[in-house]
Amino acid sequence: MHASRPEVTRTLLAVMTIALLIVTSLWVLRPFLGALIWATMIVVATWPLMTALQRRLWGKRGLATAVMVGALLLVLFVPLTIAITTVVSNADKVAELVPKLQEATVPEPPSWVSGLPMVGDKIASFWHGVAVNGVAPLLANIKPYAGDALKWLASQAGGLGMVVIQFLLTVAVAGILYSTGETAARGVRGFARRLSGVQGDRVVILAGQAIRGVALGIVVTALVQSTLGGLGLLITGVPFAAVLSAIMFMFCLAQLGPVLVLLPAVGWLFWSGDNTMGSVLLVWTLIVGSLDNFLRPWLIKKGADLPLLLIFSGVIGGLLGFGMIGLFIGPVVLAVTYTLLDAWIGDAWPPEDNATPANDGKQA
Known part of the structure; x- marks a missing residue:
């Protein structure tokens, strides 16, 4: 009984020392x-x-x-x-x-x-x-x-x-x-393997895929919408089309969409008396504003093999919780959590044949 106490004390002090080093390092790198x-x-x-x-x-x-x-x-x-x-x-x-x-x-x-x-x-x-x-x-x-x-x-x-x-x-x-990307990636994957073996390595790879999928979906969609929106502004004769296109791109990255720029431009055209161009830009606004409903999901799904609802929840929740960087942090955190839970539940998942009450009744 008395021989185990020094081991417990040493383990506790070792954990506290490591925690102190981690906190101090993060404070220095803040x-x-x-x-x-x-x-x-x-x-x-x-x-x-x-x-x-x-x-x-x-x-x-x-x-x-x-x-x-x-x-x-x-x-x-x-x-x-x-x-x-x-x-x-x-x-x-x-x-x-x-x-x-x-x-x-x-x-x-x-x-x-x-x-x-x-x-x-x-x-x-x-x-x-x-x-x-x-x-x-x-x-x-x-x-x-x-x-x-x-x-x-x-x-x-x-x-x-x-x-x-x-x-x-x-x-x-x-x-x-x-x-030095390969060295950094090897270090991260090695750390993940030390934590949870092969499953940890899979989580790191999936996190990278989630980052690429979100970047592909958000950035490419924002680029397409702002380019098409800027083209509509230029054709209809709205002034400062280049500046408005840049603002539109930032709004699209922030998940606010191009409509916040295009609708005031439509109002300005009608205000100026150019009803024809105003009508053209209004129709174009409806088309460009709806592109993200199918373009972004397709691009994100292409980059990351994860449930689309999970990715969208991570994007919106991360944006609200952490700002712009949350667009990437949110999906990565949910992807890692989803992978760990899926692996943990999967080990104890009942066979499909025995999962329904109907099959249970037949066997009885």
Whole structure:
């Protein structure tokens, strides 16, 4: 009895020491965790592209890494810089435009608007009210929310420099992971094997597939919708089509859809008196806005062999719980949990022949 006490004490102290080391390490790495998580998601999602690029570049990993890092800079850093510059340079124009909106007039809605299924009467009634009473009452209702939004933007303005630094740090970490990806993957898979054997290795592989599936479904769908939406804006003559397309792409990534940009553009065309182009853009908005209903599920299912409901729950729940990074964290966590539960339950799953009461009655 007395001989076992030192073993229990030593085990407890060892666990406490390991836990303390883990917590301290995470505390030290805390400034880099966001960039590390983002870089890991990006590298896992684009790893097949990097390996294909390496084969085309004479098998040179350094050249492939340089090209991928340059592409990430073009995708992340350059658009961010342009967006910040555009907002700052056009702030005065936006401030001058707000008072003019109160004097603007809106034409009556076309007759076909009321014929739209389900929402036609409500849209026509609201449109008629704005046409009769003007934009001023609408702006008065929006003003409190606009004030809160401006206060939030002002509070976030000081953090723009930190956002740029985080983006650059993400690209730098991604470059390191591109160059040493196999070693990092071997370490993660080895750790998973130490925890739960072959099943742990399978969980890691499935998590990578979930990341690629979500990235393929969300990013490609956002790219297709924003491109088609921007094309519609350009054809119908809406100004600042390129800037609106970029905003549309960000909205699609955030699962808000392109409609938040396209519908105001439709309203602007009708407001300007161009009913023909307004009608064309409205039909195009309905088409582009509904693309994600079948394109995203098909792409996600193609990239990850997981239940579609599981993936969607992870995407939406992760976005609400963790922000943009939750788009990837949510599906990965649910995929790992689902795999572990499936393996655990599967070991004790009853035979199919004996699972129903009917079969039980026959055997009795």
